[in-house]
Amino acid sequence: MDFLQSIDWMLLLRCFIVGGLICIVGQILIDKTKLTSARILVIFVTTGVILGAVGIYKYVIDFAGCGATVPLLGFGANLAKGAITEAQTSGLLGAFIGGVKASAGGIAAAIFFGYIASLLAKPKIKKQ
Amino acid sequence: MRKLGNQTILLENPPYILETSSIVGPKEAQGPLAKYFDQCLEDEFWGEKTWEKAESKIIKENVNAVIAKSGIPSTEIDYCFAGDLLNQCISSSFGLREINIPFFGIFGACSTFVEGMCLGSIFVDSGAAKNVLCATSSHFCSAEKQFRFPLELGNQRPQSSQWTVTGSGAAILSNTNLGKNCPQITYVTPGKIVDMGVKDGNNMGAAMAPAALDTLITHFKDTGRKPSYYDAIITGDLGYIGKEILQEMAETKGYNIKSNYDDCGVLMFDKDAQDTHAGGSGCACIGTVFSGYFYRQLKERKINRILLMATGALMNSTSSQQGESIPGIAHAVAIENITNK
Numbered sequence: 097m098d099f100l101q102s103i104d105w106m107l108l109l110r111c112f113i114v115g116g117l118i119c120i121v122g123q124i125l126i127d128k129t130k131l132t133s134a135r136i137l138v139i140f141v142t143t144g145v146i147l148g149a150v151g152i153y154k155y156v157i158d159f160a161g162c163g164a165t166v167p168l169l170g171f172g173a174n175l176a177k178g179a180i181t182e183a184q185t186s187g188l189l190g191a192f193i194g195g196v197k198a199s200a201g202g203i204a205a206a207i208f209f210g211y212i213a214s215l216l217a218k219p220k221i222k223k224q
Numbered sequence: 225m226r227k228l229g230n231q232t233i234l235l236e237n238p239p240y241i242l243e244t245s246s247i248v249g250p251k252e253a254q255g256p257l258a259k260y261f262d263q264c265l266e267d268e269f270w271g272e273k274t275w276e277k278a279e280s281k282i283i284k285e286n287v288n289a290v291i292a293k294s295g296i297p298s299t300e301i302d303y304c305f306a307g308d309l310l311n312q313c314i315s316s317s318f319g320l321r322e323i324n325i326p327f328f329g330i331f332g333a334c335s336t337f338v339e340g341m342c343l344g345s346i347f348v349d350s351g352a353a354k355n356v357l358c359a360t361s362s363h364f365c366s367a368e369k370q371f372r373f374p375l376e377l378g379n380q381r382p383q384s385s386q387w388t389v390t391g392s393g394a395a396i397l398s399n400t401n402l403g404k405n406c407p408q409i410t411y412v413t414p415g416k417i418v419d420m421g422v423k424d425g426n427n428m429g430a431a432m433a434p435a436a437l438d439t440l441i442t443h444f445k446d447t448g449r450k451p452s453y454y455d456a457i458i459t460g461d462l463g464y465i466g467k468e469i470l471q472e473m474a475e476t477k478g479y480n481i482k483s484n485y486d487d488c489g490v491l492m493f494d495k496d497a498q499d500t501h502a503g504g505s506g507c508a509c510i511g512t513v514f515s516g517y518f519y520r521q522l523k524e525r526k527i528n529r530i531l532l533m534a535t536g537a538l539m540n541s542t543s544s545q546q547g548e549s550i551p552g553i554a555h556a557v558a559i560e561n562i563t564n565k
Contacts, residue, residue, distance in 0.1 A: 133373065133377070133379040221250075221268050221365055224381070224499040224501075
């Protein structure tokens with residue numbers, strides 16, 4: 097019971113709604129434009145970098161938690177944040193190092209788990 | 225053999241389509257035409273390690289099947305025309321590397337099957353060959369990987385996209401009917417490349433429809449025939465979107481094809497139950513639907529005159545990534561029951 101009581105249900109709701117809204121934007125781009133999924137990915141990450149760099153996105157993260165950090169916008173904002181922080185501590189070169197450093201965990205995990213999945217799973221045809 | 229009008233060839237010794245064979249994948253086997261195909265596969269790999277190997281196996285086994293069905297020993301087949309969608313046509317060349325028949329690898333994208341029939345029938349009519357083999361294949365999974373995204377990415381397909389048919393169609397053209405009742409190829413109308421500037425690789429029906437219109441009208445002008453001459457006018461893989469565009473454009477040009485026109489991409493799948501979006505596509509779409517369904521209809525004389533027109537989108541993944549438009553092409557053959565038997 098303590099566990100259930102310790103959960104911030106309102107935060108979960110905000111997380112769900114904000115994450116869902118970001119996905120809705122992606123779905124609209126897929127359905128209504130001719131953008132490929134790769135381009136949409138780049139648009140989301142770049143938008144995240146811009147929102148992160150001008151300092152807006154941290155309010156979204158405060159408001160919605162994982163609903164804002166898990167989508168691609170969060171990855172972009174994280175890149176921007178890392179670049180700014182590193183630039184402040186180690187100069188201009190840090191702008192190039194910081195972003196990748198801040199997201200290194202995510203990138204390495206994606207490669208690691210992708211590799212494991214490719215060993216364990218076999219690709220299948222789509223259903224539709 | 226002589227040329228008529230701008231680009232049609234009249235075959236004075238019309239080659240017989242002696243036999244056809246078709247193999248389809250599991251999704252096609254759930255479609256409305258399933259009972260007409262010679263073999264339906266239970267899975268996309270067919271015991272192979274990769275989709276490319278599976279596709280090679282499909283065309284290889286289908287070619288073996290059509291030769292066996294025809295009753296002609298493979299040593300008496302003079303030439304083979306085959307092609308597919310994969311880079312450098314590896315499905316055909318790898319699948320057919322052991323058949324020991326002089327091989328012409330052809331690329332016409334999804335128009336390959338009829339392109340092969342055009343060339344093969346000219347060979348037979350001219351006397352250069354007694355028997356010619358035409359074959360093609362495509363595979364949903366290998367085509368998605370090459371032209372769009374690998375399936376592992378799990379991305380969504382837009383509503384305008386078509387579903388590449390997994391399978392293979394093959395036909396043997398011959399100067400003899402071996403005493404059997406066989407339809408013959410009477411006219412060949414090779415198409416021109418037509419590019420109206422459509423750039424969306426997920427809307428190939430719209431990209432190919434103008435090419436189909438060009439070939440269709442040219443065929444009628446060159447031969448003096450009217451659309452109503454044919455029991456069926458069949459395009460390869462325009463799908464729902466392209467079919468509608470072609471019908472409308474033909475009507476504005478004064479050719480009403482509403483009553484006897486259909487498209488293999490539309491016929492192949494059940495629109496509501498199978499959700500393939502804009503319909504089927506791929507070399508095997510017209511290859512299997514003709515070999516399986518229409519050839520039987522011709523043999524049983526349910527239809528006697530058909531204009532078979534395969535449509536192709538001549539782009540590759542590099543041209544799409546560089547933002548190029550998609551050139552379309554359409555090749556047509558007139559297939560008719562001539563002998564009264």
